[in-house]
Amino acid sequence: MTIKVGISACVLGDKVRFDGGHKASAFCTSVLSDHVQYIPVCPEVAIGMPVPRPAIRLQLDHQEQVHLVRSKEPSIDHTQKMQTFIEQKLPQLTALSGYIVCAKSPSCGMERVRLFDANGHQLGKIGVGMYTKALMQRYPWLPVEEDGRLFDAELKENFITRLFACHDYQQTMLDGFTVGKLVKFHTKYKFLVLAHHPVAYRELGRLVAQAKLFSAKELELRYLTDFMNALKKLSSRKNHTNVLQHLQGFLKHVLNEQAKKELSETITKYRLGYVPLLAPITLLKHYLTLHPNQYLLEQRYFDPYPESLGLRA
Structure with a gap:
């Protein structure tokens, strides 16, 4: 009956961010952890990127396709490696009842991720992390929330409601x-x-x-x-x-x-x-x-x- 929740590894306190740090969430590690089993994932480390590492960003090519590139050297493109990881990882997540992702991340952000055009000019916070976008497309019913939004009591209560409802449905149809x-x-x-x-x-x-x-x-x-x-x-x-x-x-x-x-x-x-x-x-x-x-x-x-x-x- 364990409730399985996917989570960005840095939100659990793992030092896997590009700067060698983490974004540990007290709610996730000290409160919700008593009720769920976490499945931590860091897509960037999973595709072989080191810690620390050069920053990456979402950037459009001239055909308006989104790529995951190194911020200061856009010619270094991680898109194919990330797509391969996504294709391998997502089928393994069918048992999840929810997912908590790291905000603003070009791989994991749920919304408001910086997007750049083909010339490197910022278009605004209009992107979605490459991994999380694929996750939400494959599992449109899955409750997904960002770590930062869990500071908002109303958004947190809403996510937890969806998480437990989703798990209840899965158990009903087991x-x-x-x-x-x-x-x-x-x-x-x-x-x-x-x-x-x-x-x-x-x-x-x-x-x-x-x-x-x-x-x-x-x-x-x-x-x-x-x-x-x-x-x-x-x-x-x-x-x-x-x-x-x-x-x-x-x-x-x-x-x-x-x-x-x-x-x-x-x-x-x-x-x-x-x-x-x-x-x-x-x-x-x-x-x-x-x-x-x-x-x-x-x-x-x-x-x-x-x-x-x-x-x-």
Whole structure:
């Protein structure tokens, strides 16, 4: 049941960067490490580049093709070696549930990597690291995030939500995909998807309802990709309030007036920003222990990841 996460080796603290240093992430090494097994990769070292080494960059040729070249000597081109490594490495990563890459790296950056034209003039931070671009193209459903963006609490919580959801899906389909498993999985993620992307919530529902129109392979890829893309959209206070009110409706016939008032007031306080999301969720979970509802108890919305990560506090 180990959750496998790919990660740039420098983010784990390995001194493999071009300057001989690292970019160790405290969150990755001290918090998330208790819940996952890392698969460290440094594409640049993997293709034989030394540590330390001359800096490299992404540069277009005159046909607008991207190359990985030495910054001060563009004639030294590492593109073919990197492409060969990519072709060998990516097929080995099918078991991953997520990937954390090093920001701004010409090999690993997820976005905003400096790109240069054929004459060496900077075009702006519009590139994607060569290795990570290929990774995201091959596995469009895979949660990928940069180390620097994990400093943002909202982005971090979003990535972790996607990571654990992806792993849950993989475990559900471990011994083969079936429509029955898909329906069960989709059912327990309904409210979590609704909190992130109401439009995708409806579209995924229609996709599952029309399952017989697709081949199993097509349905699985389409659902997983759309599901993960839906969770990629940041949840909002408005959407969470909508979900909380939906959940409240399931309990309206079992709660007394005082309990209904307390729950409504707590949801309102959350909507207005006076209390964190954890407050109404904790109260809902309390009422569910008193008045069990199997459908609600199975909803991953309440616990999308281990509580010990403290991301909803």
